[in-house]
Amino acid sequence: MSPKVSDSYKEEKRAAILEGALHCFTEKGYQATTVDDIVRHLGMSKGAIYNYFSSKEDMYIQMADARMNTMVDTLTEQFKLVPSAAEKLRHLFARFHRQSLDELRKWLTFHMEFSIYAGRRPDLADFLSEYMGKALALIQKIMEEGKQSGEFRSDLDAKSASYLFWAVRDGLALHFMIDGEEAEYKSILKDMETMVFRNIMKQ
Amino acid sequence: MSPKVSDSYKEEKRAAILEGALHCFTEKGYQATTVDDIVRHLGMSKGAIYNYFSSKEDMYIQMADARMNTMVDTLTEQFKLVPSAAEKLRHLFARFHRQSLDELRKWLTFHMEFSIYAGRRPDLADFLSEYMGKALALIQKIMEEGKQSGEFRSDLDAKSASYLFWAVRDGLALHFMIDGEEAEYKSILKDMETMVFRNIMKQ
Amino acid sequence: MSPKVSDSYKEEKRAAILEGALHCFTEKGYQATTVDDIVRHLGMSKGAIYNYFSSKEDMYIQMADARMNTMVDTLTEQFKLVPSAAEKLRHLFARFHRQSLDELRKWLTFHMEFSIYAGRRPDLADFLSEYMGKALALIQKIMEEGKQSGEFRSDLDAKSASYLFWAVRDGLALHFMIDGEEAEYKSILKDMETMVFRNIMKQ
Amino acid sequence: MSPKVSDSYKEEKRAAILEGALHCFTEKGYQATTVDDIVRHLGMSKGAIYNYFSSKEDMYIQMADARMNTMVDTLTEQFKLVPSAAEKLRHLFARFHRQSLDELRKWLTFHMEFSIYAGRRPDLADFLSEYMGKALALIQKIMEEGKQSGEFRSDLDAKSASYLFWAVRDGLALHFMIDGEEAEYKSILKDMETMVFRNIMKQ
DNA sequence: TATGAATGAGCATTCATTCAT
DNA sequence: AATGAATGAATGCTCATTCAT
Incomplete structure (x- = not known):
C-alpha cells in the first residue's frame, strides 16, 4: 500500500x-x-x-481546530432551519440534553486542557480567541434576533447574555467533570434552562 | 533540641x-x-x-489542598458575620468584584489544570470531589437559609441553585481566561449577579 | 527490447x-x-x-570515484599535448589560476570530507590510496621527465617533490577554505608557483 | 560524591x-x-x-577551541625562548619531526573535520578564522623578524610566506592522512624544510 | 539539613531503506 | 521503472529522584 x-x-x-x-x-x-x-x-x-x-503539537492544534470549527459550523447550519430566537435556544438546550454526561466530560476535558495550553502560547491564544468569539457571536445573534422579534426583553444586553449563556453551560459541565450522576446533571440542566429563559424573556 | x-x-x-x-x-x-x-x-x-x-506531585496536591481549604474556610468564617442569606450572596459577589481578572485567571487556570489532573486519578478525584462538595454545601446552606427566611423563592431547589451559582461564576471566568478586558468582565459579572438573583428571589 | x-x-x-x-x-x-x-x-x-x-553511501563512493578519475584522466590527457616537463607544471598552475576560489572550496570540501570518511573504512581507504597514488604518479612522471631532460635539478627526489607539489597546493586550498579573498589567494598561488619552481629548477 | x-x-x-x-x-x-x-x-x-x-555540539566546539588555543599558546611561549627567526622555524620543524605520523593524523583529521563543519556555520566560521589568523600571524611575525635581522630575503612577502609555510605543512599531513609510512613522511618533511628555507633564505 | 552531581528510563523526532501498487 | 507511504531502530536530550558528602 x-x-x-x-x-x-x-x-x-x-x-x-x-x-x-x-x-x-x-x-x-x-x-x-x-x-x-x-x-x-x-x-x-x-x-x-x-x-x-509535523509534530505532536501539530496534531493537537489541528485537532482542536477541527473540533471547534465543526461545532460552530454544525450549530450555524442547524440554526438556519429554526425560525424563532427562542426556538433556537430551546434547540440548543435539547442538544445539550441529548449529549451524555460522559461525552460532555470528554469534550470539556479536551477543550479546557487545550485552553490552558493555548493560554500560555500567544500565537495559539489568538486562534482560541477567534473560536470563542465565533461561539459567542452565534448566540449573540440569536439574542439580538429575539430582541427584535419581541421575544426577549428589550433591555437585554445581547453580548452579556451570550457570555452568561455559555458561562452557565460550561460552568455546569465543569462542575460535573469529576463526578456527579447523569440524572442529577440533566435535572440541573433543566433548571439552568429555566434560569436562562427567566433572564432573557419578557417579564 | x-x-x-x-x-x-x-x-x-x-x-x-x-x-x-x-x-x-x-x-x-x-x-x-x-x-x-x-x-x-x-x-x-x-x-x-x-x-x-516526597515528590513534585506531592507538592501539587498539598498546594491544591491548601488553596481549596483556605478558600472554603475563609468564606465559612466570613458568612458567620453576615446575617441574611441574600446579604451573604451579595457579599460573595462583592468579593468577586474585588478580585482582579488577572488574579482570577491565575486561580482558575490552576484550579482547572488540577481538576483535569485529578480527574484522571481516582484517588485524587475523591479529594477533589470532597472539596467541590464543600463549596457546594456552603452555598446550598445559604439557599436553604434564604428559603426558610422567606427571602428566596419557596420552590427553589437549593442544590440545583447552588450548582448554578458556581457554574455561572466559574463558567464566566472560563470565558475570560484567554482574553477579554477587565471592564467588560466586571460588567458581565454585574449582569450575572442580576440573573442569579432574578432566579432565586421571590417573584 | x-x-x-x-x-x-x-x-x-x-x-x-x-x-x-x-x-x-x-x-x-x-x-x-x-x-x-x-x-x-x-x-x-x-x-x-x-x-x-544501492544506498546513500554507494552514491557517495561512486561520485568520489568518478570525480577523482575524471580529474586524473583529464590531466593525463592534457599533459600528452604539452612537450616539456616545466611546461606541464606551468600548465597545471595555469589551471589552478583559472579555477575560482569558490569552485576550489567546493572541490576541496568534498574531497576532504570524503578522505576523512574513507580514512575510517579500510575498504574505502584502499580505493582512495589508489587515486592519490595516481595523482602522485602523474606529477612524479613529470618530475622524472624534467630531470632527464635537464630542466630540473639532477639531485631532485622526484617522489618527494611530487608530494610537496600536491601538499603545497592542497594545503593552500585548505587555508582558504573558510575565508580569504580571491585576489589574495591568487597572489599567494603565484608565490607558490615561484617557490615550487625555485625548489626544482636547476640552481 | x-x-x-x-x-x-x-x-x-x-x-x-x-x-x-x-x-x-x-x-x-x-x-x-x-x-x-x-x-x-x-x-x-x-x-x-x-x-x-549543553549539547554534543557544545563539546565539539569547546574541544576545538581548547585544542587550537593550546597549540597557538604553546608555540608563542616556546618562541620567546628562541633568539633568531631561522632558529624559530627550525624549532618548529623539529617539533614536526618529533610528532609521530599517527598523532599527526589524529590531529589533522579532527582539525579538518571541524573546519568543514565550521565552514558551514557562519558563527563558527568566524571563530575558526580567528584561530587560523592567529596561527598565521605567529609565523608572519617570524618572517618579518627574519627579514629585519637580515636572515631572510629582503623581498620576501611575509604574509604570503606564512601562508605557504602552513599550507605546505598541512598539505603534507593531508597527503599522509590515509596511508604512507612514517619513514617516508619524515623524509619528505625534511625535504619540505629544505624547500621552505630555500624559499625564504637569502640567495 | 542542605547540597547538587549523578542516574537512566523516557521522550519526540529523524531517516535510510523497503515494497505494494 | 517509478512512486511515496510505511517502517522502526536510532538519536540527542530531559528530568524526577537519589544519595554521598
Missing part, C-alpha cells in the same frame, strides 16, 4: 490518526500522552504519523 | 516552597514545570525540596 | 542523480544530507534512486 | 569528558559519534554529560 495513493486515502488516514490521538489525549492528557501511546493505539508505526503531522 | 522553633522553621520553609512552586505551576503549568524551575525560582537546592515533599 | 536506448537513458539518469547528490553533499555535507534532500532537489521519487544506487 | 564539589573537581571532570569525547570523535567522526558512545567510553551516565556541556 503506497504509491500515488489517492487523496481520499490520505484524508482518511489523517482523520484516523486524529481520532486515535484524540482518544489518547482525552484518556491521559496531551502532555502525558506519548507518541508511542498513539501509535500503539492506532497499530501503526511511529514514523507514519510524521507523514501526516 | 528545640522542637518548637525547628517545627515553625520547617513550616515556614514548607510554605515558602509551596509558594514558589505555585508561582511556577501557574506560569508554565504543572507538567511543564520542572523541579529545576522551582528550585531556581526559590534559590534553594534541589535536594532540600525532597526533605519537605 | 531496445537495450541500447534504455542503457543510455539509465546512464543519463544515473549521472543526473549523481549531480544532484553532489550538489547536496557539497552544500550540507554527506552525513547531514538526507535522501529526502537529494530527492527534493532532483524532483524525483525516493524509490527511484534505489533503482540506480 | 556530590555536594558542593570543588571547582577543581568539576574542571577535571570537564576535561575528562572532553578527552573521552575527543577519543570518540577522532575514532568515528563527530556526526557518527553518538552521545551513548561517549558515555560508554567514559563509563558515566548520559545525563552527567549535560551537567558540563
Whole structure:
C-alpha cells in the first residue's frame, strides 16, 4: 500500500490518526500522552504519523481546530432551519440534553486542557480567541434576533447574555467533570434552562 | 533540641516552597514545570525540596489542598458575620468584584489544570470531589437559609441553585481566561449577579 | 527490447542523480544530507534512486570515484599535448589560476570530507590510496621527465617533490577554505608557483 | 560524591569528558559519534554529560577551541625562548619531526573535520578564522623578524610566506592522512624544510 | 539539613531503506 | 521503472529522584 495513493486515502488516514490521538489525549492528557501511546493505539508505526503531522503539537492544534470549527459550523447550519430566537435556544438546550454526561466530560476535558495550553502560547491564544468569539457571536445573534422579534426583553444586553449563556453551560459541565450522576446533571440542566429563559424573556 | 522553633522553621520553609512552586505551576503549568524551575525560582537546592515533599506531585496536591481549604474556610468564617442569606450572596459577589481578572485567571487556570489532573486519578478525584462538595454545601446552606427566611423563592431547589451559582461564576471566568478586558468582565459579572438573583428571589 | 536506448537513458539518469547528490553533499555535507534532500532537489521519487544506487553511501563512493578519475584522466590527457616537463607544471598552475576560489572550496570540501570518511573504512581507504597514488604518479612522471631532460635539478627526489607539489597546493586550498579573498589567494598561488619552481629548477 | 564539589573537581571532570569525547570523535567522526558512545567510553551516565556541556555540539566546539588555543599558546611561549627567526622555524620543524605520523593524523583529521563543519556555520566560521589568523600571524611575525635581522630575503612577502609555510605543512599531513609510512613522511618533511628555507633564505 | 552531581528510563523526532501498487 | 507511504531502530536530550558528602 503506497504509491500515488489517492487523496481520499490520505484524508482518511489523517482523520484516523486524529481520532486515535484524540482518544489518547482525552484518556491521559496531551502532555502525558506519548507518541508511542498513539501509535500503539492506532497499530501503526511511529514514523507514519510524521507523514501526516509535523509534530505532536501539530496534531493537537489541528485537532482542536477541527473540533471547534465543526461545532460552530454544525450549530450555524442547524440554526438556519429554526425560525424563532427562542426556538433556537430551546434547540440548543435539547442538544445539550441529548449529549451524555460522559461525552460532555470528554469534550470539556479536551477543550479546557487545550485552553490552558493555548493560554500560555500567544500565537495559539489568538486562534482560541477567534473560536470563542465565533461561539459567542452565534448566540449573540440569536439574542439580538429575539430582541427584535419581541421575544426577549428589550433591555437585554445581547453580548452579556451570550457570555452568561455559555458561562452557565460550561460552568455546569465543569462542575460535573469529576463526578456527579447523569440524572442529577440533566435535572440541573433543566433548571439552568429555566434560569436562562427567566433572564432573557419578557417579564 | 528545640522542637518548637525547628517545627515553625520547617513550616515556614514548607510554605515558602509551596509558594514558589505555585508561582511556577501557574506560569508554565504543572507538567511543564520542572523541579529545576522551582528550585531556581526559590534559590534553594534541589535536594532540600525532597526533605519537605516526597515528590513534585506531592507538592501539587498539598498546594491544591491548601488553596481549596483556605478558600472554603475563609468564606465559612466570613458568612458567620453576615446575617441574611441574600446579604451573604451579595457579599460573595462583592468579593468577586474585588478580585482582579488577572488574579482570577491565575486561580482558575490552576484550579482547572488540577481538576483535569485529578480527574484522571481516582484517588485524587475523591479529594477533589470532597472539596467541590464543600463549596457546594456552603452555598446550598445559604439557599436553604434564604428559603426558610422567606427571602428566596419557596420552590427553589437549593442544590440545583447552588450548582448554578458556581457554574455561572466559574463558567464566566472560563470565558475570560484567554482574553477579554477587565471592564467588560466586571460588567458581565454585574449582569450575572442580576440573573442569579432574578432566579432565586421571590417573584 | 531496445537495450541500447534504455542503457543510455539509465546512464543519463544515473549521472543526473549523481549531480544532484553532489550538489547536496557539497552544500550540507554527506552525513547531514538526507535522501529526502537529494530527492527534493532532483524532483524525483525516493524509490527511484534505489533503482540506480544501492544506498546513500554507494552514491557517495561512486561520485568520489568518478570525480577523482575524471580529474586524473583529464590531466593525463592534457599533459600528452604539452612537450616539456616545466611546461606541464606551468600548465597545471595555469589551471589552478583559472579555477575560482569558490569552485576550489567546493572541490576541496568534498574531497576532504570524503578522505576523512574513507580514512575510517579500510575498504574505502584502499580505493582512495589508489587515486592519490595516481595523482602522485602523474606529477612524479613529470618530475622524472624534467630531470632527464635537464630542466630540473639532477639531485631532485622526484617522489618527494611530487608530494610537496600536491601538499603545497592542497594545503593552500585548505587555508582558504573558510575565508580569504580571491585576489589574495591568487597572489599567494603565484608565490607558490615561484617557490615550487625555485625548489626544482636547476640552481 | 556530590555536594558542593570543588571547582577543581568539576574542571577535571570537564576535561575528562572532553578527552573521552575527543577519543570518540577522532575514532568515528563527530556526526557518527553518538552521545551513548561517549558515555560508554567514559563509563558515566548520559545525563552527567549535560551537567558540563549543553549539547554534543557544545563539546565539539569547546574541544576545538581548547585544542587550537593550546597549540597557538604553546608555540608563542616556546618562541620567546628562541633568539633568531631561522632558529624559530627550525624549532618548529623539529617539533614536526618529533610528532609521530599517527598523532599527526589524529590531529589533522579532527582539525579538518571541524573546519568543514565550521565552514558551514557562519558563527563558527568566524571563530575558526580567528584561530587560523592567529596561527598565521605567529609565523608572519617570524618572517618579518627574519627579514629585519637580515636572515631572510629582503623581498620576501611575509604574509604570503606564512601562508605557504602552513599550507605546505598541512598539505603534507593531508597527503599522509590515509596511508604512507612514517619513514617516508619524515623524509619528505625534511625535504619540505629544505624547500621552505630555500624559499625564504637569502640567495 | 542542605547540597547538587549523578542516574537512566523516557521522550519526540529523524531517516535510510523497503515494497505494494 | 517509478512512486511515496510505511517502517522502526536510532538519536540527542530531559528530568524526577537519589544519595554521598
